[in-house]
Amino acid sequence: AQSVTQLGSHVSVSEGALVLLRCNYSSSVPPYLFWYVQYPNQGLQLLLKYTSAATLVKGINGFEAEFKKSETSFHLTKPSAHMSDAAEYFCAVSSNTGGFKTIFGAGTRLFVKA
Amino acid sequence: DAEITQSPRHKITETGRQVTLACHQTWNHNNMFWYRQDLGHGLRLIHYSYGVQDTNKGEVSDGYSVSRSNTEDLPLTLESAASSQTSVYFCASSVNGDGKGDTDTQYFGPGTRLTVL
Numbered sequence: 340a341q342s343v344t345q346l347g348s349h350v351s352v353s354e355g356a357l358v359l360l361r362c363n364y365s366s367s368v369p370p371y372l373f374w375y376v377q378y379p380n381q382g383l384q385l386l387l388k389y390t391s392a393a394t395l396v397k398g399i400n401g402f403e404a405e406f407k408k409s410e411t412s413f414h415l416t417k418p419s420a421h422m423s424d425a426a427e428y429f430c431a432v433s434s435n436t437g438g439f440k441t442i443f444g445a446g447t448r449l450f451v452k453a
Numbered sequence: 454d455a456e457i458t459q460s461p462r463h464k465i466t467e468t469g470r471q472v473t474l475a476c477h478q479t480w481n482h483n484n485m486f487w488y489r490q491d492l493g494h495g496l497r498l499i500h501y502s503y504g505v506q507d508t509n510k511g512e513v514s515d516g517y518s519v520s521r522s523n524t525e526d527l528p529l530t531l532e533s534a535a536s537s538q539t540s541v542y543f544c545a546s547s548v549n550g551d552g553k554g555d556t557d558t559q560y561f562g563p564g565t566r567l568t569v570l
Contacts, residue, residue, distance in 0.1 A: 348493075371556045382543055382561030383496075390556075429495060433556050440511075441559065443488075445495035 341366045343432045345444035353452045358402075358417040360447050362430030365411060370434035372413045373441070374404055377427045386428070389413060400424070425451045455480045459544050459562040467570055472531040474565050476544030483549040485527040486559065487511075487519060489540040496543065502527055503549055534569045541566050 346361040364370060371390055375383040387398025394406045400423075404415045413430060430444040457478040466472050478485065487499040498511030500519040508519050516538060518530045531538055545559040 373558070375559075380564075382545075382563050383559070384561065385558045388558060440498065440501070441486075443496040445493065 343444040351450040352420045360415040362413045364432045366434040373431040375429045457562040465568045474529045478546040482546035484547040486545045487529045488543045
């Protein structure tokens with residue numbers, strides 16, 4: 340079965356500091372991987388997705404994620420946090436193992452301190 | 454611009470009542486999904502559809518039903534609302550271009566906050 344684990348339900352960084360949100364997945368076959376962001380009182384929107392073209396994926400708002408098959412990880416990073424990055428972030432996986440149904444992680448809430 | 458809308462945005466109902474939440478998309482997507490979002494659980498899939506007349510149960514489908522009579526709409530019905538169904542409900546849609554299922558970006562509606570008293 341496929342699954343996705345986000346390490347840390349809450350992450351706090353200072354404005355200008357590196358953002359690192361961790362995501363590990365389990366899938367026996369190459370997966371499709373996604374990061375979504377949810378701002379307060381809104382639906383989720385796509386930040387970036389991995390579809391086996393390139394292991395380093397660049398998304399919107401300066402975020403990027405690297406697919407590491409050996410570590411089964413897809414961590415999200417941003418070099419310099421901005422106050423507007425405060426939101427909840429969800430990692431998601433879809434693969435043949437799970438019948439190509441998307442499974443979402445529990446989410447990580449990012450706090451940005453001034 | 455294409456969009457996905459949900460109505461109502463807020464609903465308060467009583468235990469035992471039937472409730473229907475509407476979801477309408479103008480993306481012309483084959484795939485449509487209903488999720489519930491609860492603190493500590495992330496998003497959990499309730500039902501999904503890969504096309505007209507196709508519906509499938511997700512991981513938390515008990516007490517919910519859907520029907521897909523056209524491409525644009527996937528209404529979610531709570532047959533007899535329970536307090537455990539108090540939650541925020543999100544509808545989403547995606548393309549199914551490669552025929553595999555759900556491998557592409559999902560587009561989410563703004564959500565419906567449902568309270569069952």
